[in-house]
Amino acid sequence: xxxxxxxxxxxxxxxxxxxxxxxxxxxxxxxxxxxxxxxxxxxxxxxxxxxxxxxxxxxxxxxxxxxxxxxxxxxxxxxxxxxxxxxxxxxxxxxxxxxxxxxxxxxxxxxxxxxxxxxxxxxxxxxxxxxxxxxxxxxxxxxxxxxxxxxxxxxxxxxxxxxxxxxxxxxxxxxxxxxxxxxxxxxxxxxxxxxxxxxxxxxxxxxxxxxxxxxxxxxxxxxxxxxxxxxxxxxxxxxxxxxxxxxxxxxxxxxxxxxxxxxxxxxxxxxxxxxxxxxxxxxxxxxxxxxxxxxxxxxxxxxxxxxxxxxxxxxxxxxxxxxxxxxxxxxxxxxxxxxxxxxxxxxxxxxxxxxxxxxxxxxxxxxx
Amino acid sequence: xxxxxxxxxxxxxxxxxxxxxxxxxxxxxxxxxxxxxxxxxxxxxxxxxxxxxxxxxxxxxxxxxxxxxxxxxxxxxxxxxxxxxxxxxxxxxxxxxxxxxxxxxxxxxxxxxxxxxxxxxxxxxxxxxxxxxxxxxxxxxxxxxxxxxxxxxxxxxxxxxxxxxxxxxxxxxxxxxxxxxxxxxxxxxxxxxxxxxxxxxxxxxxxxxxxxxxxxxxxxxxxxxxxxxxxxxxxxxxxxxxxxxxxxxxxxxxxxxxxxxxxxxxxxxxxxxxxxxxxxxxxxxxxxxxxxxxxxxxxxxxxxxxxxxxxxxxxxxxxxxxxxxxxxxxxxxxxxxxxxxxxxxxxxxxxxxxxxxxxxx
Numbered sequence: 001x002x003x004x005x006x007x008x009x010x011x012x013x014x015x016x017x018x019x020x021x022x023x024x025x026x027x028x029x030x031x032x033x034x035x036x037x038x039x040x041x042x043x044x045x046x047x048x049x050x051x052x053x054x055x056x057x058x059x060x061x062x063x064x065x066x067x068x069x070x071x072x073x074x075x076x077x078x079x080x081x082x083x084x085x086x087x088x089x090x091x092x093x094x095x096x097x098x099x100x101x102x103x104x105x106x107x108x109x110x111x112x113x114x115x116x117x118x119x120x121x122x123x124x125x126x127x128x129x130x131x132x133x134x135x136x137x138x139x140x141x142x143x144x145x146x147x148x149x150x151x152x153x154x155x156x157x158x159x160x161x162x163x164x165x166x167x168x169x170x171x172x173x174x175x176x177x178x179x180x181x182x183x184x185x186x187x188x189x190x191x192x193x194x195x196x197x198x199x200x201x202x203x204x205x206x207x208x209x210x211x212x213x214x215x216x217x218x219x220x221x222x223x224x225x226x227x228x229x230x231x232x233x234x235x236x237x238x239x240x241x242x243x244x245x246x247x248x249x250x251x252x253x254x255x256x257x258x259x260x261x262x263x264x265x266x267x268x269x270x271x272x273x274x275x276x277x278x279x280x281x282x283x284x285x286x287x288x289x290x291x292x293x294x295x296x297x298x299x300x301x302x303x304x305x306x307x308x309x310x311x312x313x314x315x316x317x318x319x320x321x322x323x324x325x326x327x328x329x330x331x332x333x334x335x336x337x338x339x340x341x342x343x344x345x346x347x348x349x350x351x352x353x354x355x356x357x358x359x360x361x362x363x364x365x366x367x368x
Numbered sequence: 369x370x371x372x373x374x375x376x377x378x379x380x381x382x383x384x385x386x387x388x389x390x391x392x393x394x395x396x397x398x399x400x401x402x403x404x405x406x407x408x409x410x411x412x413x414x415x416x417x418x419x420x421x422x423x424x425x426x427x428x429x430x431x432x433x434x435x436x437x438x439x440x441x442x443x444x445x446x447x448x449x450x451x452x453x454x455x456x457x458x459x460x461x462x463x464x465x466x467x468x469x470x471x472x473x474x475x476x477x478x479x480x481x482x483x484x485x486x487x488x489x490x491x492x493x494x495x496x497x498x499x500x501x502x503x504x505x506x507x508x509x510x511x512x513x514x515x516x517x518x519x520x521x522x523x524x525x526x527x528x529x530x531x532x533x534x535x536x537x538x539x540x541x542x543x544x545x546x547x548x549x550x551x552x553x554x555x556x557x558x559x560x561x562x563x564x565x566x567x568x569x570x571x572x573x574x575x576x577x578x579x580x581x582x583x584x585x586x587x588x589x590x591x592x593x594x595x596x597x598x599x600x601x602x603x604x605x606x607x608x609x610x611x612x613x614x615x616x617x618x619x620x621x622x623x624x625x626x627x628x629x630x631x632x633x634x635x636x637x638x639x640x641x642x643x644x645x646x647x648x649x650x651x652x653x654x655x656x657x658x659x660x661x662x663x664x665x666x667x668x669x670x671x672x673x674x675x676x677x678x679x680x681x682x683x684x685x686x687x688x689x690x691x692x693x694x695x696x697x698x699x700x701x702x703x704x705x706x707x708x709x710x711x712x713x714x715x716x717x718x719x720x721x722x723x724x725x726x727x728x729x
Contacts (some may be wrong), residue, residue, distance in 0.1 A: 004475045008462075014705045217484055292484075350381045350590055352413020357724045360462075360704035 012254025012300070013359035017263075036267070037190055038082035038251050039147070050085035052076055053144035061108065061139060063215045065207070065227030066302070068139060069111035074231045074302060076145040077119050078251040081236040082305065084188045085147030087119060093127040095140040108139060119231045121145070150237045151244045188307075192247040193268035198314035199334035200307040202235065202327045204228070204280040205257050209299035210288045219291075223284045230303030235324045239305075242320035243313035250306040258297040258344065259358040260306055266342045273345040274334030274356070297346075298359040308336060375589030376412075384594040385417040392601045395421045397553060399688055401543060402560030403430030403717065404588050410721040412590040422597060425688030426711075426718035428542055428645060429560055431507040432459045433686070433710035433717045436641040439535045440465030443504050446533065446664060447478040453496060455489040456504040457511075458482045463713045486511075486518035493522065493530035502664045505534040510562040512536050512653060513627035516634035519655070519662050531664035534654050537640055539563050540571045541651035547579045552687050556582040556600035558593065561615045566631075568623025572611045580609045587615040634659060643710045644682035680709035685718055692722040699723060 008015040025034065032040040039052035056072045066074075073090065080087045092112065096105065116123055123143075207228040214225055232251070240246060248268070252260040257279070265272045281289075281296050289296045303326060309317050314332055321327030346356040400406055406426045409415060415424060428434050444465055447454040454470065461470045461482060474480040483489055486503055493501035505515045515532060522530040539560060546552050559572055564585045572583040582603035586596035596614040603610060613619050631653075640652025655663040679697040684690040692698050692711065702708035704720050711719035 004472070006471050006475045008471065008705070018705075219484070348412050349376050350378050350412050350414075350417065352416045354410065354413050355724065 008360070011359065012256075012259055013298075015360065016255070017358070035189060035191060036263070038079040038249075039085065039145075041083050041085075041189070048149055050080050050083035050147045050149070051144070052079040052083070053142065054079060055140060055142045057137065057140050058212060059137065060212070060215055061104065063212050063227055064224050065211055066229035067108060067111050068141060069108035070115045070229050071302060072141040072143045073112050073115040073119065073121075073123075074229050075251075075253070076143040077121065077231045077233050078253075078302075078305070080145050080147035081231075081233045082188070082249040082251045083147070084149055084151060084236065084240055084246070084249060086150050086237065087121040087145050087147045087233055089124045089146055090116065090121055091125045091127075091142075091144045092123050093142040094129070095136050095142075096128065096130045097136045097138050098130055098133040100138050105139065108141075112141075115231060119233055150240045188246045188249040190248055190250065190264045190267040193264050193270050193272070193308045193336050194247060194310075195270060195336055195338045196311050197247055197308045197336040198311050198332050199261070199272060199274060199336065200309060200314065200317055200321070200330060201257065201279065201333045202232070202305045202307075202321055203303075203329040204282045204285065205252070205301055205304065206285050206289060206296035206299035207282060208253075208302040209256070210285045210294075210296075212300075213292070214288055219288070225282070225284050225288060228301055228303035230326050232303065232305050232326055235305060235321060235326045238320045238324055239307060239317050239327075242316040243309050245313065246307055246309050246317070248306075248308040252301050252304055252306050254300050255358055256296070256298045256300060257304075257306065258295070258356050261344045261356070262342075262358045264306075264308065265344050268336075269341045271337040271340050271343045271345060272334055273337055273347060273353075275347045277349045278331060278333045280329045280331065295359075297356060311335075375587070375591045377591065381412075381417065381590055381594055384591065384598055388422060388594070388598050388601055389419040391598070391605060392419060392421050393605055395423070396555045396601065396604055397423050397425055397688070398556045398558060398597060398600055399425050399427040399546070399554045400558040400586075400593075401427040401429040401539060402558075402563065403433065404562065405429070405558055405560065405586065405593060406718055406721050408588050408590065408593060410724070412593075414590060414593055417594070418597070422601070424558075424597075425554070425691075426685070426721070427546065427557075427688065428642060428686045429508075429539070430710070430717050431511070431537065432457075432463055432713055433682070434537060434642040434645065435460070435463065435506050435535050435710070436643045437464075437466040438641065439533075440469070441467065443502070443533050443535075444468060444470065444473050444478070446502050447473060447480060449500075451499050453479045453481060453492060453499055453501045454504065455481050455483055455492060455501060457506065458484075459713075460504055460506060462707065463710065464707060486515045487521060490518050490521050490525075490527065490530055493527050494525065497529060500529050500531060502531045502533050505532045505536050508537055508539050508560070508563050509566045509631070510560075512635065513566060513624075513631045516630045519634045519659055520630070522662065523659070528661070531662050532655065533664045534635070534652075535640075536635065536653035537642065537651055538637070538653065540567070540575065542642065542645070542648055543572070543575050544579065545645070545648045545651070546687065547575065547581055549687065551689060554581060554688065555604060556584070558596050558600070559583050559585040559611075561585060561587045561592070561618060564613075564615065564619045564623070566624050566627050568621050569611050569613045569619055570621045571623070576609045576611045582609045583611045585611070585613045585615050585619050587618065642686075644680075644686045646683075682709035682711045682719075685709075685711050692719040695719070 009019050039050040054075045061068045211225040211227040250260040321330035344356040470480050489503040584596040584599045635653035637650045638652045638654040641647045681695040707713045711717040
């Protein structure tokens with residue numbers, strides 16, 4: 001029987017990673033893509049540019065704390081922010097299902113406009129397609145974005161190597177650690193975590209995923225779970241101001257914090273150890289996760305940033321984050337160690353240690 | 369859920385672990401029957417807190433794990449007919465039958481829906497009067513009352529298109545079958561908390577009295593489990609074999625009468641095949657004759673001969689004869705994203721727990 005695409009291929013866990021590696025990278029592979037950052041960072045005449053794209057399909061379209069429009073702007077802005085880049089411009093492409101209520105579309109578009117204006121980024125180009133009823137679920141949105149580094153361009157090496165960096169067509173900046181005078185020129189990048197670094201999280205986890213799941217399934221709790229959907233560009237700007245040498249930034253969306261940390265551990269060839277009681281989880285989210293048998297570390301966030309920073313900067317970065325409305329509950333959740341490379345370890349409240357893995361596929365509630 | 373934190377206190381956990389170490393006189397093999405215990409034991413690293421003398425082995429307690437391939441094949445077969453909607457609990461969806469899983473079938477066009485409650489399946493039936501809606505009835509005594517309720521609800525509202533494919537199982541017959549196997553040496557059972565809240569702790573009295581195996585019903589927090597282990601150690605030291613309840617905040621001797629009545633009104637015991645364990649007499653539940661129109665299994669289904677993997681050693685793992693890592697397929701041919709056997713399928717399965725949270729080997 002030939003293989004077919006399963007929902008699990010899109011869930012951000014191991015099946016998604018396999019699909020990216022075995023199909024997309026096999027056909028598209030190039031230095032900029034192979035980094036698998038939230039954005040690609042390209043060197044063009046005059047400096048660096050970050051470039052990213054993301055598609056948004058969510059049911060319900062409107063949920064506590066956000067909607068598909070706000071999500072479509074925040075998602076791309078945050079992918080740029082995770083490359084240390086300030087958004088310059090966005091595109092927006094819509095696939096609409098025949099029969100969609102025009103009012104619904106206008107609510108979504110108005111929400112996109114509001115969020116883009118909060119960020120101060122224009123939506124400068126777009127596209128619209130309509131497909132027959134049943135060929136899509138109401139609205140699918142794809143946004144792309146370009147951005148430039150928040151931190152003023154560091155001095156580039158006088159003699160870039162012929163294979164990497166500089167010139168046109170755009171190529172990848174020098175590999176982590178290859179920089180001039182020992183200063184890493186590619187950070188923040190998922191390849192740059194180093195032994196001794198501190199792992200910082202900007203706030204509570206699993207809010208978005210559980211808000212959508214409980215809303216979709218009609219499960220209600222004493223207090224409604226709200227999505228954390230938010231644009232993090234200015235949060236990242238203040239973090240980079242406190243520490244220009246942040247090694248990695250990651251926007252832990254699908255697959256959650258566990259998946260993002262595992263990707264960094266593999267790409268940087270390090271072990272990341274986090275301390276479970278330090279990870280902030282809202283009480284109602286924790287209850288929902290316990291009830292459904294889901295690990296909050298596997299659940300999507302849409303307004304959180306993970307940062308891996310040199311230990312000596314950790315305090316300054318956390319302080320800068322806590323002064324920002326989207327980083328009030330920022331804290332250090334772990335440390336980077338040398339080995340075992342590619343692993344994420346979690347220290348439990350009882351002091352024991354276990355491996356933190358990425359989810360295999362869709363998050364499935366358990367039955368008893 | 370504030371109360372839960374009190375059952376996760378690190379200092380108290382260490383003092384319980386100390387007491388276990390001090391009081392345990394000889395090696396003990398304790399089986400946690402329930403998959404949720406297996407998961408909690410791994411999630412909190414409880415094995416590492418215990419002395420070498422106390423060995424925890426994972427029993428058959430994951431309802432998804434023990435659903436036979438043949439049952440999955442037959443359920444999938446029902447969905448091949450375009451007028452049928454298959455409805456299931458989420459953790460069943462990735463479980464491979466002998467040829468495919470419900471997830472594969474959904475991707476190939478079968479109408480497979482995931483629900484949190486069997487009553488949602490009744491709603492689906494009400495909304496689709498011209499289609500047959502079949503609910504995959506899996507689970508132990510914890511989930512069975514809700515499925516029974518869905519059958520009664522469908523009957524009350526005259527829903528003729530709602531059916532249940534009953535693959536339900538019950539825990540006490542399986543425990544007795546396990547201790548009757550001469551290969552399996554168990555010195556005590558950590559009995560499931562949720563199941564016991566329904567059936568009551570009295571259900572284990574034959575196991576303790578007739579088989580001479582100490583039983584302690586435990587909750588699911590780390591301190592619950594450690595306390596239950598200490599109680600089993602003390603029974604062993606004293607030479608007692610009794611049923612004790614650690615999880616007294618939820619479990620009584622008699623259980624939940626309303627839930628039991630509902631279950632008995634709809635289901636009767638039958639023999640059942642457990643994946644990896646074979647047929648255990650009286651360990652299944654089928655719909656009573658008066659609900660025969662709701663029973664989908666009675667309809668003739670041809671699913672061919674099940675193709676059971678020869679590499680999978682779930683049978684030995686479920687019986688506690690082998691640890692997951694002793695299986696040739698573990699982590700290679702069999703992993704959570706492509707599970708061969710039942711123990712790798714559910715997040716509660718012994719192999720999945722070991723794969724996710726087990727010691728670095």
